[in-house]
Amino acid sequence: MTGPETLVIGVVQHPCHERPAENLELATAGIRKAAERGARLVVLPELHGHRYFCQTEDPAHFDLAEPVPGPTTEALAAEARRCRVTVVGSVFERRAPGLHHNTAVILDRDGALSGTYRKMHIPDDPGYYEKFYFVPGDQGFVPIDTSLGRIGVMVCWDQWYPEAARLMTLAGAEILLFPSAIGWDTADDLPERQRQLDSWITIQRGHAIANGVPVVCANRVGTEPASADGVARTIQFWGSSFGCGPQGEILWRAGDAPTLGMVEIDRPRTEQVRRVWPFLRDRRIDAYAGLDRRYGAPATVPPED
Secondary structure (H helix, E strand, O other): OOOOOEEEEEEEEOEOOOOHHHHHHHHHHHHHHHHHOOOOEEEOOOOOOOOOHHHOOOHHHHHHOEOOOOHHHHHHHHHHHHHOOEEEEEEEEEEEOOEEEEEEEEEOOOOOEEEEEEOOOOOEEOOEEHHHOOOOOOOOOOOEEEOOEEEEEOOHHHHHOHHHHHHHHHOOOOOEEEEEOOEEEOOOOHHHHHHHHHHHHHHHHHHHHHHOOOEEEEEOEEEEEOOOOOOOOEEEEEOOOEEEOOOOOEEEEOOOOOEEEEEEEEOHHHHHHHHHOOOOOOOOHHHOHHHHOOOOOOOOOOOOO
């Protein structure tokens, strides 16, 4: 990455409300405050412009979608340009009638749209009916080049897949960023909640360790009912946004309240860690053909050279 050896990243963890304008103000205020505290890169939560509408399947929610570029990207670009920071935001993208994506947008410090990432892994679980709204991304796991260097942006459900993090790293990503919207079903008991949260943090720390790159995740907070009267399923977004270094070491972690976190990334550390933990060097690329199968191993494994 280019620039100073320490990269300061602002992580905006905020709740989402019924009025999109209120959510946009929370996002832009977070960008301004992060810039004032020295951030050069700011990450916002997944779908930060709206309540998490995917708790139910309702065709009316498609009215929330917008093009990219569009109103949200224009507002984020203006703030990025004003504050001279790079911003990673999230948009419910209307690509064409009946064709929508869950899209991360990367706005550089001059306000230019450096690139987009369309969420590749789309869940379809109780309370997370995203397959009704989003088609899987078709851009692959391709890092985005910015004035800060090459960043690998993925979205929420992508964070559970080591293949995704690996491919981003192999394509040259120098840091992995995950806008997220994840929480508990309020019917879950406390032990189950803790297991889910621990798993979520552990898998992402594992991506950092296996690939020798820092990882930063921005999650939302707050309790959001699936309907106005709260009768249907309700999600309590657990926050816990965090940043970790290339050995999985926690650099900063939030609680479950709205907050602005500052993560300091030591850029030369990736080189140092990879020299003593050369996982990329020792990969058996001749033996991984089975990864392109849905299930089941290849009949034979080639001998090691």
